[in-house]
Amino acid sequence: MPKVLIVEDDDSMSTALRDGFQYEGFTAVVARDGAAGLKMAGDEEPDVIILDVMLPKLSGLDVCRQLRKEGNPVPIIMLTARGQEIDKVLGLKLGADDYVTKPFGFLELMARVEAVLRRGPARVGGLDSYRFGDMEVDFKKGEARKGGKLLDLSARELRLLEYFVEHRGEVVSREALLDAVWGYDSAPLTRTVDMHVAKLRKKIEDPRSREPRFLITVHRMGYKFTG
Numbered sequence: 001m002p003k004v005l006i007v008e009d010d011d012s013m014s015t016a017l018r019d020g021f022q023y024e025g026f027t028a029v030v031a032r033d034g035a036a037g038l039k040m041a042g043d044e045e046p047d048v049i050i051l052d053v054m055l056p057k058l059s060g061l062d063v064c065r066q067l068r069k070e071g072n073p074v075p076i077i078m079l080t081a082r083g084q085e086i087d088k089v090l091g092l093k094l095g096a097d098d099y100v101t102k103p104f105g106f107l108e109l110m111a112r113v114e115a116v117l118r119r120g121p122a123r124v125g126g127l128d129s130y131r132f133g134d135m136e137v138d139f140k141k142g143e144a145r146k147g148g149k150l151l152d153l154s155a156r157e158l159r160l161l162e163y164f165v166e167h168r169g170e171v172v173s174r175e176a177l178l179d180a181v182w183g184y185d186s187a188p189l190t191r192t193v194d195m196h197v198a199k200l201r202k203k204i205e206d207p208r209s210r211e212p213r214f215l216i217t218v219h220r221m222g223y224k225f226t227g
Contacts, residue, residue: 002117003027005046007037007063008079009055017050034058041067041074048113052079053091061090061216068095068155071142075116077109095155098182130165132214134227135204138160146204155183158199164225173222187220197223 004026008014014030021028029044030036034055041049041063048068053060057129064076078091078099091099097116100109128140137144144151159181163172174193182192195208201215214227 001025001027002047003029003044004029005029005037005040005044005049007031007034007040007049007055007060009033010052012136017106017109020110024110032056034060034063038063038066041072042070046074048075048116049076050079050109050113051076051096052078054081061094064091064094064096066200068142073142077112077116079104092156093154095165122130130227133204133206134156135227144204151203153200155202156196160196160200161204164223165227168225168227171218171221171224176222 002025004021006014006017006021006028007096008017008030009032014032018030029040029046031040035057037049037051037055037060038058040046051060051063055063060078064078067074067076076091076096076098078096079102080091080099081102090165098112100112129136129138131137133150134147135144136148137158139158142155142158144153144158144161160177161182163177177193177197197215206211214225216224216226218224
């Protein structure tokens with residue numbers, strides 16, 4: 001039975017979510033503030049976290065940041081208010097797996113939860129680590145080093161790199177990346193993929209080279225990893 005941690009300070013919302021998940025066969029636990037949510041994320045070992053952005057004591061963004069800093073890979077779906085576009089962007093940059101904008105339907109949230117649980121924390125190709133060029137990546141620890149220096153890669157960038165390593169030498173489409181890395185079949189814009197790939201490329205490629213060596217853009221098709 002999967003366990004969901006709901007970090008939400010609104011009583012009616014947290015109760016409705018708890019009851020909904022329990023009806024769907026989940027074990028549901030609730031934290032009413034960010035500090036309690038951060039503690040329960042470690043103590044309860046949930047399979048997925050539903051995390052509101054606006055929380056007392058510690059914001060949802062701070063909770064997400066701390067969990068990823070600690071190397072906790074638990075899937076996180078953030079709840080944002082309408083118009084909080086900056087929170088959505090920050091949440092994804094900090095390592096959140098998805099977000100849902102309030103007000104939302106429970107069926108939509110369940111679909112997102114099922115998607116991130118289907119993806120799971122599987123290791124790429126059964127490997128815990130991988131080397132290419134002057135890069136060393138430890139997927140188990142969630143760490144990447146370039147020339148021995150620790151890189152600041154987000155959880156999303158690590159997942160992208162994992163997927164590319166698993167499919168090295170293959171041309172992968174933006175749609176395939178959205179499905180595998182973001183956990184659902186579509187997103188507002190495939191430009192989301194381009195933005196994250198560009199950031200990853202900037203970190204792993206040789207800055208002195210005019211053309212990428214490892215992450216190649218294949219015109220009108222997607223990307224190919226040649227590491």
